Amino acid sequence: MYINSIIKFNKIMKRSIVFIFLLSSLYGTSQNFYLLIGTYTGTGSKGIYVYNFNAQTGKTKWVSNTDSSTNPSYITLSHSGNFLYAVNETGGANPGKVSAYSFNRKNGNLTYLNTELSGGDDPCYVAVSNNDRWIAIANYSGGNVSVLPINKNGSLRQISQLIQDAGSSVNKARQEKAHVHESVFSPDNAYLLTPDLGTDKVMIYQFNSSLSKPLRPSSPAFVTAPPGSGPRHITFSPNKKFAYLIHELSGTVTTYAYSMGKLKEIQELPTHPEGFKGVIGSAEVFVSPDNKFLYASNRGDENNITIFSINSVTGKLTLVGYQSVFGKAPRNFIIDPMGNYLLVANQDSDNIVIFKRDKKTGLLEPTQNQIKLPKPVCLQIVKISK
Numbered sequence: 001m002y003i004n005s006i007i008k009f010n011k012i013m014k015r016s017i018v019f020i021f022l023l024s025s026l027y028g029t030s031q032n033f034y035l036l037i038g039t040y041t042g043t044g045s046k047g048i049y050v051y052n053f054n055a056q057t058g059k060t061k062w063v064s065n066t067d068s069s070t071n072p073s074y075i076t077l078s079h080s081g082n083f084l085y086a087v088n089e090t091g092g093a094n095p096g097k098v099s100a101y102s103f104n105r106k107n108g109n110l111t112y113l114n115t116e117l118s119g120g121d122d123p124c125y126v127a128v129s130n131n132d133r134w135i136a137i138a139n140y141s142g143g144n145v146s147v148l149p150i151n152k153n154g155s156l157r158q159i160s161q162l163i164q165d166a167g168s169s170v171n172k173a174r175q176e177k178a179h180v181h182e183s184v185f186s187p188d189n190a191y192l193l194t195p196d197l198g199t200d201k202v203m204i205y206q207f208n209s210s211l212s213k214p215l216r217p218s219s220p221a222f223v224t225a226p227p228g229s230g231p232r233h234i235t236f237s238p239n240k241k242f243a244y245l246i247h248e249l250s251g252t253v254t255t256y257a258y259s260m261g262k263l264k265e266i267q268e269l270p271t272h273p274e275g276f277k278g279v280i281g282s283a284e285v286f287v288s289p290d291n292k293f294l295y296a297s298n299r300g301d302e303n304n305i306t307i308f309s310i311n312s313v314t315g316k317l318t319l320v321g322y323q324s325v326f327g328k329a330p331r332n333f334i335i336d337p338m339g340n341y342l343l344v345a346n347q348d349s350d351n352i353v354i355f356k357r358d359k360k361t362g363l364l365e366p367t368q369n370q371i372k373l374p375k376p377v378c379l380q381i382v383k384i385s386k
Contacts, residue, residue, distance in 0.1 A: 026339065031056040033336060033341070034063070034108050035373075037352070038075035038086060038378035047072050048086060048101075053343075053381065055336045058173050058354050058369045063108035069099065073377045074125050074332075078132045081105055081348045083113075085128065091121030091141050091341035098126055098137055100156045105385035113155040119162045123124045125182045129189055133209050134313055135185035136192055143178030145203075146298035147214055161213040167199040170228045171249060175200070181232045181248075187240040191218060191261040195231035197248055198226060202231055218261045226250065226268075231283055238291045242315035246271070246296055250293040251280035253296055253308070255315050267316050271296045271306040278302065284332050287338045293320070293362035297344065298328040305330065306343065307362050323364040326352050334379040341367075345376035352376050 015250070027328045035053040047069025052061040066072075072086035082105065082225050088097040096118035120142015127136050128150075137146045144164045147226040149157045153287040165178035179198035185207065186193065192215060202225065204218040207346035225231045230249030236258065243258045251271045256263040278301030285296045287310070287322065294308040294317055304324050308317035327346025335342050335357065342355045342364055352371040 001110055011081070031338070031373050032384045033381045034105065034252040034384055035060060035086065035384070036075060036077070036103075036380040037301060037345070037373060037376050038072045038308055038380075039116060039130070039373065040071050040073055040089070040347070040375035040377060041069070042071075043374045048075060048084070048110060048212060048247050049373060050110065050208055051371065052384075053336065055338045055340050058341050058356060058367050059372055060369065064110065066101075066110055066112070070097075072099070074123075074127055075378050075380055076126050076135075076151075077380050077382050078128050078154065079130060080132055081385075083132075083150075084110060084380075085126050085135050085154060085156075087118060087123035087126050087137060088115070089124060090157070091123050096121050096139055096142065098123060098156065100150075101318060102154050103272055103382075105382065108384075113153070116156045116158055118142075119159050120144045122237045127183050129185055129207070129209055131189065134214060135234075136185065137196075138178050138180040138183040138194060140181060140197075140245055141232065143196075145183050145192070145215075156205045161215055163205075165194075165199060165201075165203065167201075169198065169230075171230070173335060174230065175228070176222050177233065182234065184234055184236075186258075186261065187236050193234055193243075195234055197230040197232055197358070200227055200229055200231060202234060202245065202263065204263070206261065218260070223256075225254070225265045226252075232282065235285050235287055237310070237315065238289060239289050239312070242266075244285050244287065244317075246282050246285040248282050249280065251276075251282045251298060251300075253285060253294070253317065257315060267315070269308070269317055269319070271298055272302055276302075281329075281341075283330060284337060287337055288357075288359075288362070289337060289357075290359065292359075293337070295342065297325070297333055299331070303328055303330060303346075305333070305342070305364065307364070309362055319360050323355065326366065330377060331376075332378040334381055336381055337383075343379055345379055347375055348375055350374050350376070352372070352379070
């Protein structure tokens with residue numbers, strides 16, 4: 001009987017060890033992501049870079065990069081995670097383009113598929129529809145938005161529809177004509193929103209992915225921003241009830257209630273301290289995965305991240321504080337899906353700085369982890385596949 005008890009105990013211990021090993025293995029896997037980085041080329045960058053990123057430790061490791069991609073300043077992933085689309089931000093004699101890549105989520109390698117014209121000079125943003133059938137491109141200097149169909153193998157077809165913005169605003173140096181700065185699909189995939197820095201408007205289109213020309217003006221067709229504010233980027237809250245618009249020229253964030261393609265203004269706040277007299281250049285806005293905090297990046301003379309708390313019921317913002325980015329010209333930034341870290345791309349100081357994020361206060365703590373890379377602009381994160 002004593003021997004049988006020992007045998008049973010040994011079996012239980014072996015099972016427990018196996019279970020703990022599998023659990024720790026799964027937990028370790030859940031912390032590991034690929035970090036994909038879009039850059040400006042011309043100062044040594046190869047284009048698009050892929051790193052391993054551990055969301056538990058905040059550490060990164062180089063995996064791969066493209067050999068030669070021209071100014072892939074903004075990149076985005078398909079919702080499947082298996083394809084990547086990058087604008088090639090050029091203009092004039094070398095008109096803007098967009099390139100497609102397949103992405104191997106097991107080994108982190110990108111494989112070039114094809115390139116198509118973007119429809120305008122200096123494309124600065126590309127988004128993928130929720131069903132991975134379309135991309136929408138914002139052409140900054142072209143002042144227009146284009147949509148391209150996606151083939152089943154992830155490659156792109158030629159432009160299906162091109163819509164030109166018209167108008168200008170009060171800042172004659174920056175708003176002499178239309179400058180579409182972003183193209184964002186609504187959470188329900190039924191609308192496309194395009195902030196136009198040049199006209200101080202956010203254009204709103206109905207989107208029907210089953211049509212050959214999927215965009216048509218919504219009603220109302222746009223919302224206006226304060227003259228000279230320069231709408232740049234808009235993002236939706238995870239609960240899909242609110243939208244937040246950052247203005248590049250005025251350095252403000254506008255909160256909207258959102259429903260079925262309609263934006264109703266709730267609040268507008270500055271991203272800089274009261275009485276700030278320096279150069280303003282706000283860039284990106286992002287809501288934390290837990291819907292509790294909003295972060296905004298500021299270039300110009302500030303070079304920081306502004307932190308706001310979010311009232312989950314009203315959507316209104318309350319200032320929490322400011323965090324230096326330890327670099328220059330923070331463009332795009334991102335929070336890992338677990339909400340542990342915020343990573344910011346500092347374009348003019350050639351570094352990506354990784355901050356530990358306090359989930360209770362929203363505050364950011366600098367870590368020793370940085371990536372040195374020429375002209376980083378855009379960051380995307382995707383789960384590593386087994």
